[in-house]
Amino acid sequence: MIVEDNFKFQGRRKILAEELQKKGIVNPLIVDSIKNVPRHLFIDPGLAEQAYLDKALPIENNQTISQPFTVAFQTQLLDPKLGEKILEVGTGSGYQTAVLYYLKLNIFTIERNHNLFRTTSKLFSKLNIRPKKFVYGDGYNGLSDNSPFDGIIVTAGCPVIPKKLLSQLKIGGKMIIPVGKETQIMTKITRVGKTEFKKETFGNFKFVPMLEKKN
Numbered sequence: 620m621i622v623e624d625n626f627k628f629q630g631r632r633k634i635l636a637e638e639l640q641k642k643g644i645v646n647p648l649i650v651d652s653i654k655n656v657p658r659h660l661f662i663d664p665g666l667a668e669q670a671y672l673d674k675a676l677p678i679e680n681n682q683t684i685s686q687p688f689t690v691a692f693q694t695q696l697l698d699p700k701l702g703e704k705i706l707e708v709g710t711g712s713g714y715q716t717a718v719l720y721y722l723k724l725n726i727f728t729i730e731r732n733h734n735l736f737r738t739t740s741k742l743f744s745k746l747n748i749r750p751k752k753f754v755y756g757d758g759y760n761g762l763s764d765n766s767p768f769d770g771i772i773v774t775a776g777c778p779v780i781p782k783k784l785l786s787q788l789k790i791g792g793k794m795i796i797p798v799g800k801e802t803q804i805m806t807k808i809t810r811v812g813k814t815e816f817k818k819e820t821f822g823n824f825k826f827v828p829m830l831e832k833k834n
């Protein structure tokens with residue numbers, strides 16, 4: 620089944636964007652990105668009718684496409700500026716990547732699951748979404764060759780804050796990461812100096828776990 624974009628989906632995206640505004644997404648660029656990125660193309664065509672409900676949905680290999688609010692909220696905490704260098708850990712369906720790409724950022728993104736990596740690579744070519752790099756690898760290592768980053772966004776639940784990722788932040792850069800095992804606390808870490816970090820928290824969320832090594 621081939622599902623393309625159409626007026627019905629565009630209309631639903633507009634309603635979803637308004638719903639997210641009511642829930643606290645105030646950055647107009649992010650609202651605009653939600654209005655424009657066709658989320659229904661990032662999931663199984665059989666689920667397309669549910670694409671614009673504000674909820675997480677299953678994707679391949681027991682993973683999930685994050686809830687639109689969560690994607691928008693993490694992006695808002697990241698507060699990226701035009702052209703900044705951003706590392707995303709946990710590409711998954713590629714939806715969060717697409718929302719960042721719409722904001723004209725230089726994106727480096729890592730996925731550990733090979734099936735998802737393959738499916739999402741093809742989707743990126745089809746939709747003309749061009750991250751600077753899309754890597755099949757373990758996000759716990761980050762991408763030291765391309766560091767430092769203005770921002771790092773982690774989209775899987777991380778039991779602890781990975782030190783290697785902290786070391787790949789620019790001074791003044793920030794990392795948005797859900798921290799915890801069963802449930803996670805959305806955490807924003809700002810690198811304020813070479814060895815100093817500021818930590819802020821933003822409530823509870825539920826993510827699939829960040830696992831070690833590729834598979």
Ligand code: SAH
Nearest residue numbers: 684685709711712715731758774775829830
């Ligand atoms: N941003 C994605 C979220 C997908 S769920 C979306 O909106 O679709 C989290 C993803 O993180 C999964 O695809 C999972 O395979 C991936 N992941 C888990 N541990 C990882 C690791 N160590 N490195 C890279 N990706 C990882």
